[in-house]
Amino acid sequence: MIKAIYYYTILLLISVLLPVTLQAQELRGRVLNAQTQQPLQGVTVSVEGKAYTLTGEDGYFEAALTRVNAPVILSYVGFATDTIFWSEAYDGSIIEVLLRSRGAVLQEVQVRGYETNRPLLQTAGAISLIEREVITRFDESSIVRAVNTVPGVRMEERAPASYRLSIRGSSLRSPYGIRNVKLYYDGIPFTEANGTTALNLLDAANIGRIEVLKGPTxxxxxxxxxxxxxxxxxxxxxxxxxxxxxxxxxxxxxxxxxxxxxxxxxxxxxxxxxxxxxxxxxxxxxxxxxxxxxxxxxxxxxxxxxxxxxxxxxxxxxxxxxxxxxxxxxxxxxxxxxxxxxxxxxxxxxxxxxxxxxxxxxxxxxxxxxxxxxxxxxxxxxxxxxxxxxxxxxxxxxxxxxxxxxxxxxxxxxxxxxxxxxxxxxxxxxxxxxxxxxxxxxxxxxxxxxxxxxxxxxxxxxxxxxxxxxxxxxxxxxxxxxxxxxxxxxxxxxxxxxxxxxxxxxxxxxxxxxxxxxxxxxxxxxxxxxxxxxxxxxxxxxxxxxxxxxxxxxxxxxxxxxxxxxxxxxxxxxxxxxxxxxxxxxxxxxxxxxxxxxxxxxxxxxxxxxxxxxxxxxxxxxxxxxxxxxxxxxxxxxxxxxxxxxxxxxxxxxxxxxxxxxxxxxxxxxxxxxxxxxxxxxxxxxxxxxxxxxxxxxxxxxxxxxxxxxxxxxxxxxxxxxxxxxxxxxxxxxxxxxxxxxxxxxxxxxxxxxxxxxxxxxx
CATH class of the missing domain: 2.40.170.20 (TonB-dependent receptor, beta-barrel domain)
Structure with a gap:
């Protein structure tokens, strides 16, 4: 089984790293602040993950593309990263891209809670989000400090990696470990059939985002x-x-x-x-x-x-x-x-x-x-x-x-x-x-x-x-x-x-x-x-x-x-x-x-x-x-x-x-x-x-x-x-x-x- 996984991974890497090459074409674009409609200078433009350029004073950029549907990633401090794709129908005109500040994006962020997959503003329940930016603002040797930014939640360490998690007082029955709280990783049960959760088997760097649903769910x-x-x-x-x-x-x-x-x-x-x-x-x-x-x-x-x-x-x-x-x-x-x-x-x-x-x-x-x-x-x-x-x-x-x-x-x-x-x-x-x-x-x-x-x-x-x-x-x-x-x-x-x-x-x-x-x-x-x-x-x-x-x-x-x-x-x-x-x-x-x-x-x-x-x-x-x-x-x-x-x-x-x-x-x-x-x-x-x-x-x-x-x-x-x-x-x-x-x-x-x-x- 291990050999099969190894060969499958090698084939996957080859298929991703050796795309079909096409004649290069210039993509021309301009990046604006979606809220103010003002140009953004210094936006990082990543083309197929291989080359970088920065937008100029007026928000313009040019990028060389080599294949259909080539992904172009635009990222900037304080803004949500966006991805655009070049299609065969592109006629060489300037593409306008609007980047949204993280504050505005929160209105539209989708949450998994209660399997509604709705924006947070349309979800009826006490849900708190811990984004990757919150996890990395602390030392990632422990996830405790990031989790404790959330109201109604308290995470403790009786010793390094000996976690205890309390949501609305649920640590009453948890002298050690995590109980009375159900955890999922990528939608798959992480809490075991016996009701316990070994969260310390994960590292903080393994987590992209956390949603906390409080109370009976x-x-x-x-x-x-x-x-x-x-x-x-x-x-x-x-x-x-x-x-x-x-x-x-x-x-x-x-x-x-x-x-x-x-x-x-x-x-x-x-x-x-x-x-x-x-x-x-x-x-x-x-x-x-x-x-x-x-x-x-x-x-x-x-x-x-x-x-x-x-x-x-x-x-x-x-x-x-x-x-x-x-x-x-x-x-x-x-x-x-x-x-x-x-x-x-x-x-x-x-x-x-x-x-x-x-x-x-x-x-x-x-x-x-x-x-x-x-x-x-x-x-x-x-x-x-x-x-x-x-x-x-x-x-x-x-x-x-x-x-x-x-x-x-x-x-x-x-x-x-x-x-x-x-x-x-x-x-x-x-x-x-x-x-x-x-x-x-x-x-x-x-x-x-x-x-x-x-x-x-x-x-x-x-x-x-x-x-x-x-x-x-x-x-x-x-x-x-x-x-x-x-x-x-x-x-x-x-x-x-x-x-x-x-x-x-x-x-x-x-x-x-x-x-x-x-x-x-x-x-x-x-x-x-x-x-x-x-x-x-x-x-x-x-x-x-x-x-x-x-x-x-x-x-x-x-x-x-x-x-x-x-x-x-x-x-x-x-x-x-x-x-x-x-x-x-x-x-x-x-x-x-x-x-x-x-x-x-x-x-x-x-x-x-x-x-x-x-x-x-x-x-x-x-x-x-x-x-x-x-x-x-x-x-x-x-x-x-x-x-x-x-x-x-x-x-x-x-x-x-x-x-x-x-x-x-x-x-x-x-x-x-x-x-x-x-x-x-x-x-x-x-x-x-x-x-x-x-x-x-x-x-x-x-x-x-x-x-x-x-x-x-x-x-x-x-x-x-x-x-x-x-x-x-x-x-x-x-x-x-x-x-x-x-x-x-x-x-x-x-x-x-x-x-x-x-x-x-x-x-």
């Missing part, structure tokens, strides 16, 4: 009360063929190298990327060593069919320093958990190797009927010495998703009907041992786990009079586990089966477009979130047979749009979420997380984001200057919570800050110099259900300064440097909630620096 994306995250892979643009090499070095032994090859044609695109990252760590026992290989491709063999294929191979090792008490945290935040079962003594760490292969086809039968089908396979191996035990797992999984979409007219009402389903099956061999100083001791448990998750979904959209879009959706969700215990000390062997009853999850939404730049929306949706395998079968091998699925209903209203000649963008959402059978986690005496249903929670909140473009004049010395910010207010409470003799009803929800805000400034110049400033504030956070101890509030700031220059016709160079936690705050990022022995705190790095260089050669 079960109508389209299956079981989940936290939300859904849609990840788009990086791909080469049409006509773009390049080789890109990058190196970043930083404090505490950070060393990161990337190599990317991209080849894009009119009907095909392939990107191969390898990333290697090493980091000694700010704390004891917090090093990381990760290799990631991504192959992302897309082919269009006909006007009706588009095929995408992705392969991700990752080999990840990272150490776990463990939680500190408040006294230890204040005394020396860089220390690891000590004692007989300390992290260094037990080599607490995780070695994870995995390969994920996905294949997707989008087929259009005619102008009104289309289908998208995806299949994937996953192999993963985990070796995890922990402070009090040693876990070794091997996992194999396959699954698929399909959806049919019909566009129709019901009288004068344009309608879209979607029907589909998704199925996943995972098989895992899970063994736990005694941990003897970082080596396996006596076998404790030996289990075989079969996880099955699936759902059917249907959705109908209606474009009603008065610019109203109505959506009604429904899904039927089913989750099953079968655990066969082959060995357990002092206990009989047995098979445990758990089938969470199929649950209907509806969603109803309305959107009213007030103007072509402002819309309001409202929705009601219900969610169903069964326990993950790790919540039923804990890391010490104990079975939690009484755990029930969470169920909740979410109500929300919002307004988004653009004002002041598209310079001001805004998005405001208010929501009320009632969750029953809430699952919470706490640690037992051995530091193993255990899970319980505790009644219900009451969650009210406001999420806001705003941006203002002060300067947008590409021909001026300062070509772009904009400010932006986001703010989240969370009034989250336990409504009913009785634990033995203690009543926690009315207490603040554990792990959720009442107030959080992020603000930034972006500046670019005509000469390629840029500056990104970011500041984040997080209010104090309750660390236990009793609300007896809090993590202190903190304000951290960071900056990145760099320059991007084109060196001749083929080479592009970027040199950059940055600082994180410039305020040198002592804070915890990834607190251990309800930790036994008061070990709540996972210290984040103090002030640290990084710098790097990126060299791009266009073929």
């Amino acid at each position: 079960a109508s389209i994306y299956g079981a989940g009360t936290g939300g859904a995250v849609l990840l788009e892979p990086r791909r080469a643009a049409p006509g773009e063929s390049f080789l890109e090499l990058g190196t970043t070095v930083g404090s505490y032994g950070l060393m990161r190298n990337t190599a990317t090859i991209g080849i894009g044609a009119e009907n095909s695109s392939i990107l191969v990327q390898y990333t290697r990252q090493k980091y000694d760590g700010y704390r004891q026992q917090s090093a990381i060593d990760r290799d990631v290989l991504l192959i992302s491709s897309q082919f269009r063999p006909s006007d009706k069919r588009t095929i995408s294929a992705n392969l991700i191979y990752s080999n990840l090792y990272y150490e776990l320093p463990g939680g500190l008490t408040q006294e230890q945290f204040e005394q020396n935040p860089r220390q690891a958990r000590g004692g007989q079962f300390g992290s260094v003594a037990q080599n607490a760490s995780l070695d994870l190797e995995g390969i994920n292969v996905g294949l997707k086809q989008a087929y259009r039968f005619n102008d009104s009927f289309r289908n998208t089908t995806a299949v994937y396979g996953l192999h993963k191996f985990k070796d995890n010495p922990f402070n009090t035990d040693y876990e070794r797992n091997a996992n194999q999984e396959f699954g698929g998703r399909t959806s049919f979409v019909l566009d129709a007219n019901l009288g004068s009402i344009a309608s879209t009907f979607t029907l589909g389903g998704e199925f996943q099956r995972g098989f895992e061999v899970a063994r736990t041992y005694d941990n003897n100083g970082g080596t396996t001791g006596a076998l404790r448990t030996d289990d075989e786990v079969v996880s099955k998750a699936g759902f059917l979904f249907a959705q109908a959209e209606f474009e009603l009079p008065a610019d109203i879009i109505a959506t009604a959706a429904l899904s039927l969700n089913d989750t099953r586990y079968e655990i066969t215990r082959l060995q357990q000390v002092a206990t009989r062997n047995y098979t445990y089966k758990r089938n969470f009853d199929a649950v209907l999850s509806p969603r109803i939404a309305l959107l009213k477009q007030l103007t072509d730049k402002i819309s309001i929306h409202a929705s009601v949706s219900s969610g169903f979130s069964p326990p993950t395998e790790e919540e039923i079968l804990t890391s010490d091998g104990q079975l939690n047979e009484d755990l029930e699925a969470e169920k909740g209903t979410n109500y929300e209203v919002g307004i988004r749009g653009f004002m002041l000649a598209d310079r001001l963008s805004f998005d405001v959402v208010g929501f009320y979420f009632k969750l029953n059978e809430t699952i919470v986690s706490r640690q037992d005496v051995s530091s193993v997380a255990v899970f319980r249903n505790v009644g219900s929670t009451d969650q009210k909140g406001i999420e806001t984001s705003i941006g203002y473009t002060i300067v947008d004049k590409p021909a001026e010395p300062i070509s772009l200057l904009k400010v932006w910010g986001s703010y989240t207010y969370s009034h989250f409470r336990f409504e009913e919570y009785q634990q033995n003799e203690d009543n926690y009803s009315g207490n603040e929800l554990t792990g959720v800050a009442p107030h959080a805000a992020t603000a930034g400034l972006d500046l670019s110049t005509r000469l390629g110099l840029y500056l990104n400033l970011t500041a984040t504030y997080v209010d104090e956070i309750p660390l236990n259900d009793q609300n007896s101890i809090y993590a202190a509030s903190y304000l951290v700031a960071g900056a990145r300064l760099g320059v991007k220059r084109q060196l001749g016709t083929h080479f592009g160079l970027e040199v950059f440097g940055g600082v994180d936690n410039a305020t040198d705050e002592k804070y915890s990022l990834g607190n251990d909630l309800n930790a036994f022995g008061g070990r709540y705190f996972q210290a984040a790095p103090d002030r640290n620096y990084y710098g790097g260089v990126m060299l791009k050669y266009t073929l």
